[in-house]
Amino acid sequence: MYGTPPPDLDDAATKQARIEIIPLIDVIFFLLATFVLFTLSLDRTQIIPLNLPKVETPPDRIIIEPAEPVYLQVSDRGNYYWDQELISFPEVKLRLAQYATEHDPKIMLTSDDRANYGDAIRLLDAVRAAGIDQVSMETRFRRTGQ
Structure with missing residues (x-):
């Protein structure tokens, strides 16, 4: 076509x-x-201004500051340190029992790089036996007693 x-x-x-x-x-x-x-x-968000009442702390109520953690250390020779103070294991148990009665007890466990694993576990068991729930393990290197 x-x-x-x-x-x-x-x-x-x-x-x-x-x-x-x-x-x-x-x-x-x-x-x-x-x-x-x-x-x-x-997505349209609208804001409504609110005037909320401010809460005042009653004078009879005491505000408790959070406690600093106690550093417990095990050395390679089986020595125990409570905040850089050399103490025996029975004294560790006694201090843990007293410290557990304070408000918000916190424990930081640390050890030497050559510390015996069994000594560290023994210390952890003593902390748990005292009834302290907030336990942390420090992972950075510390010299003995520091």
Whole structure:
């Protein structure tokens, strides 16, 4: 008709249909951008100013400051230190029992790099037997008695 020959039927049968992915990606990005913009427009936060009453501490109530942790250390020779003071293990148990009665007792366990594992566990058991729940293990290096 217009100077172009009609297509061969054999050529049309050998061509395979293919799916173009680029337009599909464009549509997905368009939907994603639309969803993001739509959800951002829904977030309208309004603030209502409130005048809340201020709480005053009654004069009979005493505010207790949090206690500093007690440092317990085990040396490589099996010596025990209570805040850098050399003491025996029975004295450690006695001090732990007294310290457990204070408000919010905290213990920091530390040891030498060559300390016996059994001595450290023995100290940890004594702390737990005294009823102290807040126990931390220090992981940095300390010299003996420091």
